[in-house]
Amino acid sequence: MTETMTSAMAALTPRPRRSALTRKVNALRWGTVLVLIALWEAICDGPLRNNDFLAPPSRVLTIGVAAIAQPANLLALWQMTSRFLEAFAIVAIVGSVLGLVLGRVHRQIFHGARDVVTVLYALPMVPFYPLFVLWLGLGMRSEVAFGVIHGIIPLVLITMTASAGVETNLIASGRAMGAGRGQRVGLIVLPAVLPEMIGGLKIAASLSLLGVLLGELMISVDGVGTFILAQINNHQAAPLDAMILIVCLGVVVINALLSLIERRASRWR
Amino acid sequence: MSAAAAPAAGSPPLRDAVEPVISVTDVSLSYGPVLAAHDLTFDVRPGEFVSLIGPSGCGKSTALRAIGGLLAPQSGAVIVNGSPVTGPRPSEISFVFQDLALYPWRSARRNVEIALQFAGVSSRERRTRAMDALAAVGLGDVGDRFPSQLSGGMQQRVAIARALVSDAKILLLDEPFAALDEQTRLKLGGQLLTLLEEHGKTVVFVTHSLSEAAYLSDRIVVMGPRPATIKDTITVPLARPRHPSSMREAEFHSLTDQLTGLLYDDANE
Ligand SMILES: Nc1ncnc2c1ncn2[C@@H]1O[C@H](COP(=O)(O)OP(=O)(O)O)[C@@H](O)[C@H]1O
Numbered sequence: 001m002t003e004t005m006t007s008a009m010a011a012l013t014p015r016p017r018r019s020a021l022t023r024k025v026n027a028l029r030w031g032t033v034l035v036l037i038a039l040w041e042a043i044c045d046g047p048l049r050n051n052d053f054l055a056p057p058s059r060v061l062t063i064g065v066a067a068i069a070q071p072a073n074l075l076a077l078w079q080m081t082s083r084f085l086e087a088f089a090i091v092a093i094v095g096s097v098l099g100l101v102l103g104r105v106h107r108q109i110f111h112g113a114r115d116v117v118t119v120l121y122a123l124p125m126v127p128f129y130p131l132f133v134l135w136l137g138l139g140m141r142s143e144v145a146f147g148v149i150h151g152i153i154p155l156v157l158i159t160m161t162a163s164a165g166v167e168t169n170l171i172a173s174g175r176a177m178g179a180g181r182g183q184r185v186g187l188i189v190l191p192a193v194l195p196e197m198i199g200g201l202k203i204a205a206s207l208s209l210l211g212v213l214l215g216e217l218m219i220s221v222d223g224v225g226t227f228i229l230a231q232i233n234n235h236q237a238a239p240l241d242a243m244i245l246i247v248c249l250g251v252v253v254i255n256a257l258l259s260l261i262e263r264r265a266s267r268w269r
Numbered sequence: 270m271s272a273a274a275a276p277a278a279g280s281p282p283l284r285d286a287v288e289p290v291i292s293v294t295d296v297s298l299s300y301g302p303v304l305a306a307h308d309l310t311f312d313v314r315p316g317e318f319v320s321l322i323g324p325s326g327c328g329k330s331t332a333l334r335a336i337g338g339l340l341a342p343q344s345g346a347v348i349v350n351g352s353p354v355t356g357p358r359p360s361e362i363s364f365v366f367q368d369l370a371l372y373p374w375r376s377a378r379r380n381v382e383i384a385l386q387f388a389g390v391s392s393r394e395r396r397t398r399a400m401d402a403l404a405a406v407g408l409g410d411v412g413d414r415f416p417s418q419l420s421g422g423m424q425q426r427v428a429i430a431r432a433l434v435s436d437a438k439i440l441l442l443d444e445p446f447a448a449l450d451e452q453t454r455l456k457l458g459g460q461l462l463t464l465l466e467e468h469g470k471t472v473v474f475v476t477h478s479l480s481e482a483a484y485l486s487d488r489i490v491v492m493g494p495r496p497a498t499i500k501d502t503i504t505v506p507l508a509r510p511r512h513p514s515s516m517r518e519a520e521f522h523s524l525t526d527q528l529t530g531l532l533y534d535d536a537n538e
């Protein structure tokens with residue numbers, strides 16, 4: 001018995017060190033970013049001098065960022081952020097629950113619902129936005145709703161597929177150990193699908209933000225979308241680019257946070 | 270019915286006088302239109318080790334699921350401790366699944382704990398009892414590892430510890446050592462036997478290994494191909510406690526010959 005144990009321990013490889021390869025990969029990654037920025041600066045100072053849409057990084061960081069730091073524009077940024085956060089919170093809660101319910105209640109329900117949700121996922125939502133504005137009015141509510149509709153569909157699809165695929169014996173053994181319905185969902189199905197679910201939340205986060213931003217760009221009176229449209233109309237490249245960069249940065253940060261949680265939740269894989 | 274009253278004609282009269290803990294009477298089991306077992310009748314007395322043996326796919330696991338309350342019989346009755354089984358009874362019966370059904374996201378210790386968690390045991394008591402159960406199967410020092418970090422034999426012992434941690438007196442084991450080589454299997458089987466005798470457990474053990482059944486059991490129920498029917502119930506003539514040397518006795522060989530004969534009949538049909 002000790003023999004089998006020691007051999008199994010030896011099979012556990014220690015965590016690999018930061019190797020020369022990782023260092024090279026990192027150097028390449030950040031090197032590429034620096035080269036691209038330098039290229040961007042060079043193009044904007046040369047062939048694309050004084051164009052209306054792409055300012056050089058030096059002007060984006062000075063004039064652009066200064067413009068966004070003004071209270072009215074910070075408000076616009078906050079409006080989009082709060083709309084996104086509200087939409088994402090709704091997506092995370094409703095989408096997870098809906099996905100678990102559709103995946104676990106009955107096989108027939110799962111198969112039927114999967115077809116419907118797959119079609120919905122393939123549909124472009126943009127043409128429906130005017131309907132949202134008609135139903136919910138101009139402003140916050142229709143923008144949040146548009147963010148929700150973009151984010152929730154992939155999360156539901158991923159969660160329901162993962163939870164329908166949880167091994168039946170894992171659940172049967174829970175039943176044999178006396179787990180009630182709630183315990184089976186909370187202590188077996190949920191942890192089993194958590195890594196997939198967080199992956200789904202990552203997709204949902206960027207799509208929710210896209211939905212909110214699209215809403216603000218199409219029919220709205222405030223927020224980042226409106227700010228962007230105004231800069232385009234006034235030929236203000238630096239503030240426009242600065243705002244776009246900030247939005248991109250926000251997406252990267254959200255994604256990194258969720259990846260961190262994802263790695264923690266799938267340590268066992 | 271008469272088969273249930275006199276399951277083994279050769280056994281001492283005193284044993285027959287004891288009330289069976291498990292009695293399976295004229296049980297037929299099916300999955301939808303597929304009949305998996307037909308007219309099974311056997312019983313198990315307190316402290317007894319009974320093996321179900323038969324070709325794979327014949328319905329051994331199915332029979333075990335019926336005793337465990339995970340599958341309702343189509344006809345006939347399963348009676349455990351005097352009352353008909355209508356669902357899982359975690360305080361009386363614990364179950365080790367054929368594929369172990371360990372929760373891959375839980376450490377070995379927390380896999381054992383979950384049996385107690387479903388039973389509402391406090392987290393402190395859970396922890397100590399789980400550690401004790403793991404120590405009893407020789408895994409005292411790997412409680413923090415995930416199942417994926419354990420060898421096949423260690424995973425099997427975690428599953429057994431999870432079944433032993435509850436106070437249930439009946440243990441249903443579905444080919445717990447199937448993935449192991451013959452020597453390891455018989456060694457772990459022997460250790461398991463000692464452990465079970467210490468705990469005074471009543472065991473129904475599914476296997477397709479003749480020598481394993483002969484080495485471990487008090488009685489062997491031999492099943493035919495699907496739908497499973499009982500071909501014979503054999504009382505093992507070997508004395509207890511068993512020792513590897515038991516396998517060199519003449520009785521052991523004549524028993525395995527007899528089993529081979531019973532099972533080989535089917536292969537020709
Ligand atoms: N969930 C299920 N649905 C339909 N058929 C099943 C299911 N589980 C088992 N069966 C069928 O029932 C028969 C008996 O299976 P099982 O009890 O697992 O056999 P054994 O454990 O003896 O190998 C097999 O033919 C198998 O295909």
Ligand SMILES: [Mg+2]
Nearest residue numbers: 329330331367
């Ligand atoms: Mg089986």
